[in-house]
Amino acid sequence: MLALRELQRGRGRFAAIVSALGLLVFLVLILGALADGLFYGATGAVRSTTATAYAFDDEAEGSLVRSRLTRDDVAVLASAPGVVSAGPVGVLLTGGTGPDGDISVAVFGIDSSTAGAPSTLTEGRLPGPEERGVAAADTRLADEGIGIGSEIEVGGIPATVVGMVEDASYQLQPTVWTVLDTWREMRDAVRPELRGQPDAINAVALVTSPGASLADISTTLPESAVLTAEATGLAIPGVEQQASTLNAIIYTTLAVAGLVVALFFALLVLEKRELFAALKALGSSTWRLGSGVIAQAAVSSLLGVIVGAVVARLFGLVIPPNVPTLFRMDTLVTIAVFTIIAGIVGAVFSLRRIARIDPATAIGGVL
């Protein structure tokens, strides 16, 4: 009763802590959206597929573009222990032409009947096995006027869009998914130096059975390395570094939020020392007074999260589309939980201060 009445009647002073927390939460949410945007934009093409793991040559360090395997390796890996399905993956980072002009794309050559095909089809269909001259396009290309029926050209090789897939970009570039043969024609047109390597692919996508040993799979194919789909995403240059840098900033900011709450309530308790001494003299326990302060911290943090989330969402509307941001519910919930915990932990530091208040000081005015 005491704590909530104080919140209600002392709105002005609590507005200060709520806005401070709101600003910090706003900052953290924008950073989180940026981290998610970068991560999802960079890794969609390896996360949003049927594959659970990818095999590379052992010098590629998990990089799809650096890796060189051959079509024959697909069959070898398909027979490896714990492999349910294996499919070729060819990657080509390049430019092309869409209905509205030049586009930057990552062309993925796959076999849609095996591992590595996109799993996030929103419309239409994927190219069928051996179906040349058609493609599934990233929904991000819709901004370039591309939809079902549009024609895309890469290196003069045309492909008609028959389906759209979402969350499928690679290194922040929208993707185009074709059969391996169409991909190779495009590759040969753009990279003449690779002509004459009809069997070359970049990697092999794998669907592994639960509990399968990736190390055992890689021994099946000499000079190969196998990574989970998640690790493949993190191995994309810059992804892990960006994620860890942004996360470090996010967690530091959350620690600052905890500190701000700790300082605010320490001051509040200091200011109410005389009152708390009197209330203790009247028979209020340290725990009762302390739990009130903690409840206030929890409510302030929650309000701060709400304010921060609303402001961040509004700010999200004015962020230019070329800045990769993604507002995810998961991230919001995580940040909300961390902020409230930081607030409560901050307020817990006041408990010692409250415990030290001597009720005897309530009598006799100043001792």
Add this chain to the structure above:
Amino acid sequence: MTNDPVVEATDAVPDGPGPTPADDAARHDHALLRVESVSKVYGSGHTEVTAVAGATLSVDQGEFVALLGPSGSGKTTLISIIGGLLQASSGTVHLGDVDVTALSSRELTRFRAERVGFVFQSANLVPFLTARENLLYVTSLVKGGSRTQAKARADQLLEELGLADRAGNLPEQLSGGERQRVAIGRALMNDPDLVLVDEPTAALDTALGRQVVEMLRREIKSRGKTGIMVTHDLRMVEYTDRVFEILDGSLTHVEEPSALGH
């Protein structure tokens, strides 16, 4: 004789003809509050300070007494020990059949909530609670009791204290005298056996001070409570039944208020 406030408000306590508190205590063997040989010593060795030395006093149920002494006389320390706010170095305090000096600090917290009412020097009301909520707050500190009854009791107390139309006001909207009256209501809210009052008029002018102490007496007497008021202000003792004089940590005499000469 004209009232000369400068002379009357001095810290000097006239040495009256009454008996010593120990002799007086022997005559009150059924007293509600029995304080026996209570001492309080701070520090040790060279820095040792005796705040209260062997205080013995008895107060009957229904009595309203004053503890009169200059500042630094130990009256605050003594009343803090009686109210369970301070541990005595030696001696015992009994309220009814409870040995206050034997209680743990957790038990003391409960003892204060249930059996003692406090009125502080500067009312010390919760600034963000209304007058009525300040009264109701202390009922939340004791177990049991119905909300409805508590509300009725708070309203009745506020009515008696002439604050019926101020019940919904925050302390900052009340005058000093009104605040002190709310504090009296708060002290009586949990129906305590003992009401301890610390210099209630320190922040008030004479007229208001008198009004507050008179009201305090009326509330304590009409409910059959036992009250002790700490004061250094001779003007206020006329509202009490007996006056215990304290000087340099020792209780010296017990006087009739009239013997202190107005």
